[in-house]
Amino acid sequence: MRQGEWATGMEETNGTRRRPTAPPAIDDTDRRILRLLAEDATRTYAELGRRVHLSPPAVHERVRRLKRDGVIRGTVARLDGTAIGCPLLAFIHVETEGRAFTRTLDSFAAIADVEEVHTVAGDAGVVLKVRTRDTGDLERLLARLYEMEGVRAAKSFVVLGTYLERGPHPDIDL
Amino acid sequence: MRQGEWATGMEETNGTRRRPTAPPAIDDTDRRILRLLAEDATRTYAELGRRVHLSPPAVHERVRRLKRDGVIRGTVARLDGTAIGCPLLAFIHVETEGRAFTRTLDSFAAIADVEEVHTVAGDAGVVLKVRTRDTGDLERLLARLYEMEGVRAAKSFVVLGTYLERGPHPDIDL
DNA sequence: TGATTCCTCCATATTTCATTCGGTACGATC
């Protein structure tokens, strides 16, 4: 999905046509479909259609468009960290120094235990979300971070309990 | 899925049978299937079977078992935060004080913009992952947090860029 | 106003895939 398509206005292109492509505005029906799929992507088009008062093909067409436009980035299975042998979750705030920043980020992302890499404003430059087998593995991961170029300091927050974990979802009534 | 089923040993129940139910050990084939589904849950059983050298029904049976055992917790659509009108991601470290802790956590989880709620060891007691429409909404969210019982302080880390975002996944070659 | 275009929807038809159903092979138990 390319960036910058159909920005906001798109008037005055040069010919007579106002908008060469329609702006893929998301309406409430789209939002309902998105929320339902963000909760459970195994729902059938028939069920979705029942809930938003559309026929299965109409829902199918909307979902196809939402995927094409990058609103739906994919469909994934949510796994239980503990069940796959990684019961220890932690956030690591990494303080970085200047150069080779992008390369450093890529190095973080290349580590299997790392689930998320964000750059943040505030005294930590990078926030990592990591999931490891045990404290030993977390310790080894930290040692590995310190060996990487551009890493000045790291501060860990070991998660004791997770009470909510979900993805982006439209806030709309069903 | 109930907790505590088939713990570790399960010997010496009282009768002669050693283990009333088989331990659902996860083997490498399961791990490959899990990894493939964590990447893209729209893959067909036929494709999965091709990749792990099993027939579609055999894969189906394994996936059914993995779901039953809670290893696969669900299948969800990953949405683009920006596309659904929430481009601003932030982590909030909340310092809490004593009583009514669980209730406070539930209150956090009940806020639509909140995606994750974790309790952590370290000076922050709770870490929140939130996604809002703009800085104004983030500010209002913070104000709302401060009004809640048990919230002593909050520190925000506004995300400038996300370079990796995925869920738990088995680290195994395909 | 009327013609045209684009978009969205529906009903139906088709194809693909999930799921079920025997039946076989293998290992463990007794």
Next chain:
DNA sequence: GATCGTACCGAATGAAATATGGAGGAATCA
């Protein structure tokens, strides 16, 4: 060596995804 439980396969079935053709409505433009 008989029996049980498990995991697998091929074939059959059923359900759902997807393709197709056409109707209706809004906006555009003559």
